Amino acid sequence: MTIHIVEVSEVTPAPNLDSPAKRVFFYRLIESTREHFHSFILPKLKLSLSLVLRDYLPLCGRITWELNEPKPSIVVSQNDAILVTIAETDADFSLLSGYGQRPASELHNLLPEVPVFDDSAKSQGFSIGVAAHHGVSDGKTSTMFVKAWAHVCKQHLKENNVVVPLPETLTPSFDRSLIKDTTGLDEQMIKIVRSMKQDKTNVSRSLSPIPAWELGDDFVFTTLVLSRGDVEKLRERVKSKSPSQLHLSTFVIAYAYVWTCLVKARGGNMERPVSFLFVADFRERLDPPLPATYFGNCMFPAGSYNSKTAADFAGEGGFVTAVEILSGLVKDFSSRKIETIAEEYKMVFDYAVVSSQFGAVAGSTRLGVYESDFGWGRPVKVDAVSIDGNKISMAERRDESGGIEIGMCMNKAELDIVLTLFSSGLQN
Numbered sequence: 001m002t003i004h005i006v007e008v009s010e011v012t013p014a015p016n017l018d019s020p021a022k023r024v025f026f027y028r029l030i031e032s033t034r035e036h037f038h039s040f041i042l043p044k045l046k047l048s049l050s051l052v053l054r055d056y057l058p059l060c061g062r063i064t065w066e067l068n069e070p071k072p073s074i075v076v077s078q079n080d081a082i083l084v085t086i087a088e089t090d091a092d093f094s095l096l097s098g099y100g101q102r103p104a105s106e107l108h109n110l111l112p113e114v115p116v117f118d119d120s121a122k123s124q125g126f127s128i129g130v131a132a133h134h135g136v137s138d139g140k141t142s143t144m145f146v147k148a149w150a151h152v153c154k155q156h157l158k159e160n161n162v163v164v165p166l167p168e169t170l171t172p173s174f175d176r177s178l179i180k181d182t183t184g185l186d187e188q189m190i191k192i193v194r195s196m197k198q199d200k201t202n203v204s205r206s207l208s209p210i211p212a213w214e215l216g217d218d219f220v221f222t223t224l225v226l227s228r229g230d231v232e233k234l235r236e237r238v239k240s241k242s243p244s245q246l247h248l249s250t251f252v253i254a255y256a257y258v259w260t261c262l263v264k265a266r267g268g269n270m271e272r273p274v275s276f277l278f279v280a281d282f283r284e285r286l287d288p289p290l291p292a293t294y295f296g297n298c299m300f301p302a303g304s305y306n307s308k309t310a311a312d313f314a315g316e317g318g319f320v321t322a323v324e325i326l327s328g329l330v331k332d333f334s335s336r337k338i339e340t341i342a343e344e345y346k347m348v349f350d351y352a353v354v355s356s357q358f359g360a361v362a363g364s365t366r367l368g369v370y371e372s373d374f375g376w377g378r379p380v381k382v383d384a385v386s387i388d389g390n391k392i393s394m395a396e397r398r399d400e401s402g403g404i405e406i407g408m409c410m411n412k413a414e415l416d417i418v419l420t421l422f423s424s425g426l427q428n
């Protein structure tokens with residue numbers, strides 16, 4: 001695959017971020033000449049980006065951590081700008097935006113190196129890659145931003161260049177005073193993060209993310225789908241085997257099922273301890289709750305850390321065991337207090353080092369990523385790209401309410417085993 005950078009330009013009022021959370025939105029075009037893209041679509045995308053940034057000003061800023069400050073902050077100055085990279089590629093649009101196996105490196109090529117957006121155009125369609133620093137936003141905020149951008153672009157096309165205000169559901173709330181924490185959680189979290197980075201000197205205040213996995217050349221992406229019917233079938237399987245009152249959401253069923261496939265596929269010593277976690281959106285779980293539009297990062301982790309071995313999930317009852325654990329963790333969220341997050345966060349990083357396999361989830365079944373229509377139709381595919389051998393991604397199924405899409409990225413040999421286990425497990 002070759003990639004040819006056509007233009008790198010600044011769009012005001014707009015920043016420069018590290019990029020741990022990455023997503024690519026693929027749009028298929030009907031009228032798709034190169035000229036049409038450059039003369040019509042791209043100017044619309046840039047204009048609407050500029051318009052929507054008025055409501056999302058922190059995204060135009062810089063996340064900094066001054067020497068004498070206890071916490072990092074987002075600083076926005078006049079004339080700050082988002083760096084937009086426009087690139088053309090001869091990559092196969094249908095392959096990359098599909099559900100089958102595709103080279104991980106080619107998907108990563110569609111993301112900007114450091115800054116925030118990267119659009120690539122060719123005759124079949126274009127993609128928008130978004131990379132966001134977790135110190136600034138979580139999945140909820142970053143996908144809300146793309147939806148807001150898409151909304152402005154689509155309205156602008158429809159209303160003949162009239163600029164309409166954002167609906168309330170897409171207007172971010174920046175009020176930090178809504179968070180009632182008297183336990184000094186922020187300072188505790190900063191301490192933990194800094195000690196994790198061996199940044200104990202109190203001098204260097206690093207904002208760089210914890211390094212991502214090195215993806216091998218043989219790493220491939222794939223997207224698996226569980227239809228609503230598949231989920232229902234798996235749900236019934238649990239009900240017939242477990243007498244407990246379980247929380248059998250699509251999320252719990254899907255994660256438990258995929259986790260058992262991942263553990264079996266890894267093989268090895270079945271006595272090895274394994275861990276898996278997920279994060280929950282705490283906007284509506286805090287007391288008092290935050291608005292759904294709260295701008296920032298409001299995620300709490302919960303997991304099972306080395307309390308089970310591979311054998312517990314790889315065997316006959318492994319799926320039900322995983323469901324029971326996940327169900328319990330989701331239910332426990334209703335009584336979790338904000339101060340417990342620091343302790344949990346520390347466990348995550350302690351066990352990540354000693355666990356033989358550590359599952360995690362990016363994205364969610366609630367983000368509505370397929371709603372981002374810029375005026376040329378819904379995305380044909382959305383991929384969370386910041387995943388690796390153990391971290392999977394989740395999204396609502398594009399074409400069916402109730403189904404789920406699961407993204408994976410790992411070496412091809414292991415993935416092939418996962419795929420076989422995944423489909424054969426659904427046949428039973």
Ligand SMILES: CC(C)(COP(=O)(O)OP(=O)(O)OC[C@H]1O[C@@H](n2cnc3c(N)ncnc32)[C@H](O)[C@@H]1OP(=O)(O)O)[C@@H](O)C(=O)NCCC(=O)NCCSC(=O)CC(=O)O
Binds near residue numbers: 142249250282361402
């Ligand atoms: C803790 C959870 C994962 C548990 O999910 P569950 O689906 O099991 O449980 P639940 O109680 O939330 O939902 C029960 C049922 O109601 C539905 N439901 C409830 N609230 C909803 C809402 N606000 N929007 C849409 N659906 C909702 C669920 O889909 C589910 O239906 P049904 O049973 O039919 O399924 C979730 O509550 C949650 O907080 N999800 C958000 C996680 C998130 O935002 N992750 C992004 C991390 S950031 C990241 O990773 C980076 C990035 O993405 O960029």
